[in-house]
Amino acid sequence: MNESELPHVVLLGGGFAGLYAARALKPARARVTLVDRRNHHLFQPLLYQVATAGLSAIDIAQPIRKILRKQPNVEVLLAEAKDIDVAGRRVILDRGEPLVYDYLLVATGATHSYFGNDQWSRYAPGLKTIEDALEIRRRVLLAFERAETATSDEERQAYLTFVVIGAGPTGAELAGALSEIARHTLVRDFRHFNPSEARILLLEGADRVLPPYPPELSAKAQQQLEKLGVEVRTGSKVTQIDGDGVQVGDERIAAHTVVWAAGVAASPLGRCLGAELDRAGRVLVRPDLSLPDHPEVFVVGDLISLKIDGKPVPGVAPAAIQEGEHAAHNILRALDGKPSTPFEYQDKGSMATLGRRSAVAVLGKLKLSGYLAWLSWLLVHIFFLIGFRNRFVVLFEWTRAYLTYQRSARLILQESPGDPDSDSGSGDEKAKGGEGDSSKA
């Protein structure tokens, strides 16, 4: 039958769930369209390393169309889904015609939430996109530069105080990496202060770090963080954030660099589906990951709230991958006129790294911390990285960083690329030519 007569499967989101769903649809006799507003799939678990100058953006990102280039039934569309008309089976995009679908997979994930204090986002950026990571990197490196030219001790101390709000995996990993930058990477680079004077504060509202982890690992993680020089404060709620610092209860902490790693809200697209949502705006799906009353619509990943035998499926990459693949498997069955099957989650465990030789890991019944957990973290993340180039370069960077304490990506870029007057003082980085040549700094 004619190409255009094939059933149309639309996937929204090129994260773990969407990407693995697209791959699982390889045998489908269908036209598959994957829509993402970014051209790249991001290996999000390593994003904090871009924010802390350990890795470059391209080390953890790959063009989605490159990953799927050899799958002829998939078309990749760079566009943003603005609305979903489940009754009319159409996805409204930011540009071009609406996409009419026979089957839809929504995997647009979640973003962080400021719990109604969105004005904080200016002063305390979150870490969800590569742009976020580059902005955090810019602020962190710039803070040390400003400390070098500070005219008073108070000013310098404010520049050397880094506050990470939220001690989930991302917050804990960020805090550990920031401490390593201050104590090792930059230690000989400045003339007017010792970078190891920097204070890294990790603030957590709950009574322990890494709340999703078993209490004994939370304790181990806090010990390791403190050994790395991080000031861990549990049970401390931030009540105010501005350009000069944060307010915690009745204590004022002067700090120019604050990172937000607390709270998560589902992607707004969840609200278009007409299904029941939980407190965090996540969609309550049926056991087969489809939408109640809409068996042709599947929702997966951080966008859903799903309990199996009363146990919630956690918001981790392996769950997203399994959900994406299972939804794809149900779409394949539907294409063959077969009924869908319920999703079963296989807990592969979870791990968080905190610094050199410091990590915690839950692998089934096994609870690891320290060196062994750190090694398994390295191996797992290298293994799951997409693309030979990235595995190779990341392994090289990590080996080098381990041996030299150096971080490659210590680049402060202007907030807005293409800044028209970004030449004077930027040095005579010479080109190879004469008059005909514009390539001058």
Place this chain on the structure above:
Amino acid sequence: MNESELPHVVLLGGGFAGLYAARALKPARARVTLVDRRNHHLFQPLLYQVATAGLSAIDIAQPIRKILRKQPNVEVLLAEAKDIDVAGRRVILDRGEPLVYDYLLVATGATHSYFGNDQWSRYAPGLKTIEDALEIRRRVLLAFERAETATSDEERQAYLTFVVIGAGPTGAELAGALSEIARHTLVRDFRHFNPSEARILLLEGADRVLPPYPPELSAKAQQQLEKLGVEVRTGSKVTQIDGDGVQVGDERIAAHTVVWAAGVAASPLGRCLGAELDRAGRVLVRPDLSLPDHPEVFVVGDLISLKIDGKPVPGVAPAAIQEGEHAAHNILRALDGKPSTPFEYQDKGSMATLGRRSAVAVLGKLKLSGYLAWLSWLLVHIFFLIGFRNRFVVLFEWTRAYLTYQRSARLILQESPGDPDSDSGSGDEKAKGGEGDSSKA
């Protein structure tokens, strides 16, 4: 004697000239301050590879303070020089107190010039900073994405037409790389068109490409560019540039991606020195590279116009390095109460690469083109790259690109990092944690 009583040497610009001057001042019994508005030294000759997704920004950039960390008499200052008071021996910065100097080296280079048509810069960015390179990369990759969703052949052709204005080394290298992206890198990635349909036009006002090179090499270069699929047009002056294309004489070329690689103007700081300037705003210095009437002020690099035995010293990296080192040598002599010596330029030749196995090179009397020139280009550039990590990774990227035609840095980033609403549709790139974790896409 006391640290603060040592003579103060101020270097403006951390490009090739400023950086090599700082290194040459290692033995100086003086306080040396290097000022740059960027935190990084840029290996400018490879910037076009960042603009064409072959290399990542960090592969060709290094933090200046990291390069100079082991030189205790040097202090690196991240600031922008706004004005120079040669009479008062002070440099006015964008922030903080003016810098009072005993000796000054001005090496703030040049930027490209739109010959009085600055409004063109919006439509035809130049290539001088990393931000420029990332912006050009963004436009090039986005043009192919837009071509995929184009609704008419005219629209698609406009997105697939790339115009490079100026056939100096940078322009020629950009055009060659763009052609390779279209014909090889992207060839299987799109479903609605064949990327090799893309047109790459290289426009040059002069009567041949690579005007600074010997005519026979210009001819060889043009042959190689045309073999790579570039449409070379010499003697064609651009009279208008807007969002839809360019006007050349009475021909209108519809194109959404235009790059400016023509024309250069010296850094505005040159005007603060009260010395005679040439047409391009470059400072006329004395044979010892100092300022007439100001033996304590040296000016080097793209900022100067210098003739030796009637032959102008070209605007190439080796000249910048030699000038920087010679000015430093004269400062060392002055510190010892010795007279300065005139600068002598050693022509190491120049080379430009055009694509795989395509390049031209002038090495002394030797004129090379094709494979041999390309090989020597590779070796020279790997050798002069600063830092083991960058040499290693760049060599790896080049080998890989040569074998697979792939380019690693195919990342489209938002124009302004930290874009507040950059979540929906960006996929559920999952993190490793639960509620406490913001690291969601």
